[in-house]
Amino acid sequence: MTDLGVDGASAPAGAARADASRSWRPWRMRLAWVLAVLALLSVGLGLLARSSLPVNDAADRHFDHAWLHSRPFATNQMRIDGRPRPQVEAPEPSDTAAWRSVALPLVESRRPDLPAQAQPRPLRVWWYRVDYVVPPGVEGALALYVPRITGGAVQVIQYEQDHWRLAWDGSDRWREQWNRPVFVDLGAAPPAGSTLHLAIGLVRYDTGQHRMSRIDVGPRETLAARDSWRRALQLTAPEVGSLTFLALGLFALVYWLRRRRGQAYLLFFFSSVVWTLRSLHYFIDMPADKVAYTWFWWATNASLSWVMILIYLFAFRFDARRYPRVERALIVFVVAMSLLTMPFEWSPLSSLVQQHLVNAVVAFMVTTWLTIVAWRGGRIEFRVIVVTLWLSELLGAHDLLLIAGRVSIESVYLLPFATILVLLSFLFAVQVRYAAAIDQAERVNVGLEARLAVREAELRANHERLRLIEREQALLLERQRLMRDMHDGLGSTLMSTLVLAEQGNLEQGAVAALLRECVDDLRLVIDSLEPIEHDLVTLLASLRHRLGRRLEAAGLRMQWEVDDLPPLHWLNPPDALQVLRIVQEVLTNVLKHAAARTVRIATRLAGDGQVQVLVEDDGCGFDVALVEQGRGLRHLVQRAARLGGRLSIDSVAGRGTRVTLDLPLQRETRA
Structure with missing residues (x-):
């Protein structure tokens, strides 16, 4: 670094220490980021593993098999929200011919003898029965807990005194059932050795599909804790993440309004708004109207393409180069996806799996291209954002496999947690830019201080020279004044006296008087100089x-x-x-x-x-x-x-x- 010091070696030494400190900062930031990502992944995997494992309680029964009975709906059944409510009608537990054993979790698809677009679509109800034998020492209330049931309206019934009794009715919440666990309070536990016959009913169209996870029956306190944990992961966490994302997006918008050149902040704000729209179906009740429900579901799923493209545009702003063709292609893609996925009969991408598969393919291609760009010379914040995109890709791939039935239904949707990664990458990028601005300001200040010290030294030298010049000029002016005063006063008097004395025109007394005037005039000049x-x-x-x-x-x-x-x-x-x-x-x-x-x-x-x-x-x-x-x-x-x-x-x-x-x-x- 150029030596900008002025006085001694203190300035170069300070500049060297500042350079050494700055040279370590990027490595500290990289290490901190890697550790934060590893810690986040470790905590996330631990939480998800905990949410999938059975409760460690001897009184809890984790059913991985159940008895299944399915039957068509009667035409005179009662309807709720335009859909049939399943009647509390199931075979008696002793009717072994009506029940068959199935392994849990399971995916029950449409009947193979029915076409996918069968009209009219017949309705069926599936009953999953489990038999819980109360172990010794169980006191208090019992509960039933199911991590996830998707595909239809749900009821829970209990066999008492030779008939089935409705224990819980969730058929009016069928729209939200895809991501909400089932928790049913069964009341006080019967004596040890007693058997509780429980059945979970699920009604849907024969042309559809439903999924059933494993079933837990046991003490209410134990299962309530597990249900609370599951709801926190599946409902509360997406809500908190979305609102935090939106709050930080509003902060980015305020910053952009003060500094219009920072397009990344505006794109981040739009990303937060669209992501909040995307996450609404995780934690709010769906519209009851069928048309509104259909379009709401389309908007929340189609907005994923917009979130993806906005985040990519946001990432581009952290690279020194610009790619206008790629950006235009991404915008065309997201508009086309929005049109092709609209809830019309002619829509070619009406399947949710198809939509997210296309998004995943495009995301993989763009992220791979960004990785190559970052590897060839991207800045540290750009590389961190690319790493975040890959982590988000992995989370999205997990959710796609979960939707497609390739991952256990008991898993938690992980894509909402990508907001944490995006927030961390944004904060990291802002921190890097802020640190770079601080470093630049420090370097500028060091340079300015050095130049200021040089200018001050020059000014002091110039001031000293000017003071000497002014002093010499003042002495010269005072000398000239004294010479002028003496010439005009004393000099002229002495000269006239000398001339008269030489001509003999002055007497001795007159000469003495003139000389006395000259002395007085000289004394006046001297007195005027006194302080x-x-x-x-x-x-x-x-x-x-x-x-x-x-x-x-x-x-x-x-x-x-x-x-x-x-x-x-x-x-x-x-x-x-x-x-x-x-x-x-x-x-x-x-x-x-x-x-x-x-x-x-x-x-x-x-x-x-x-x-x-x-x-x-x-x-x-x-x-x-x-x-x-x-x-x-x-x-x-x-x-x-x-x-x-x-x-x-x-x-x-x-x-x-x-x-x-x-x-x-x-x-x-x-x-």
Whole structure:
């Protein structure tokens, strides 16, 4: 990996550790997935084995043989839901000629002497009798339990006092009987050694087929636990799996609505909806209306093709390549299957075994092709989904064999449990993508942090260079200002004094006065450089210190009336020099022209956000109108304007002069 570190070796070491951690993640995820699948298969096989084994109870009798008697229905029999209800009429147990022994479980097909489409279709009832001898020590209630009876309406009868008594009537639930066990409470157990004669009646058309599993008779508590377990596997588990699948599908839909590019999530949502439709016949009551029942049964079985195709389309989205022709072919197939399996007489695929056999063949072909694609370079989540498809194929093949009678009727339909595998594969795929996104974000963050560190170092270096440049520029500007001030003030005065002295036009006293002005001007420049923290009062105090003795020597008394003022943040050295020059010029004019005895310097805070500096004398005064255009006063006004302030002069002949300098409290700082 490219070294993105900046300071030392800590960044490369951290990046190496991150790479090592990421390199182990795929193997950990693969191992976790394999272990989860193995654990799921082990638990599933254990549960199914437990559901098929007999109850380990000495009082329970597991009948694998029964006595069979079949007879046609009488024409005057009572009907329920449009179908005949079997009468409680069976031969007496002692009539050995009427009963024949059969092995359980068994599949009883149509009579060979009847055509498959015989009209009218005759009705028959099959009675399966078992004789239970109550073992010693049995107390409490007894029950009869049959894991599965399919193909017709069911009744349970018991022989008491030389006649058959109806113990349980399930003929009105014939539509749901295909996947629901029979559990009948037989009441209190008779004395030990007594024989219970029980018979299970099943009525159907002679042209049809029914199946009967083995029969258990024994203590009610023992058989109730087994019945509860069977119902949990055959009814509750498909319901919970479908609702969980649907809930996760709704979550995928919400995610897709926020991110429309993820088509896999939308396909997963449709798969969950169609699978819920497919599983309805596992746990809800069928419609009582014959037409509604026929179309409902068609919809729940035909939807299996839609579920299969949607899951395949979902799997395609986890491969980097696209197969539009295959997807279109699958869509054409599912539409054709929906049309060819409709419950019409002309439908070529009306048999349930035929429908699921065609689905199994297509599923095998597509899954085999996906396996080849995944083997040649599919991503880990795509390969896991392919493994899940194969496991689902095995579960579906088991159910197809169960429907075709090639697997024991006591087995549980396993295809509903495929939802667990699909959910796990979906969660695994989402987890892989989430982990990949996190890893990518971490790599991006590492790169960004490294680049940010480089940029910060560059910025610090640039800032340091800029600070040095600014410092040098500030020194250069200050040097240029000092040179300009000294050239314009001190330099010009010295030059004019030198010229006059060389020409002999100045006396010694005049030369001394000019030199004294030069010294004062030099001191002003120096005072403007002193740190005064933007304090105007401190600045004026330095001027008082410089000029105080000179004013006293000239016989001028100074009155100092300065109030505390807020700091002027704009008062930098150049502006401070301008303030000092204005006040110095005013005081010089007082010395030269006012003939005053007292000069007053005061400061105050005006009400309009201004700071005022007042210089007032009691001299002879002058007429402002006559000297307003003079050069000296005009320079003072210009200096005040450069400070953002204003200079005003009030004077009356014989009454002295007042000069007011208004300065702003706030002002934009000048570059």
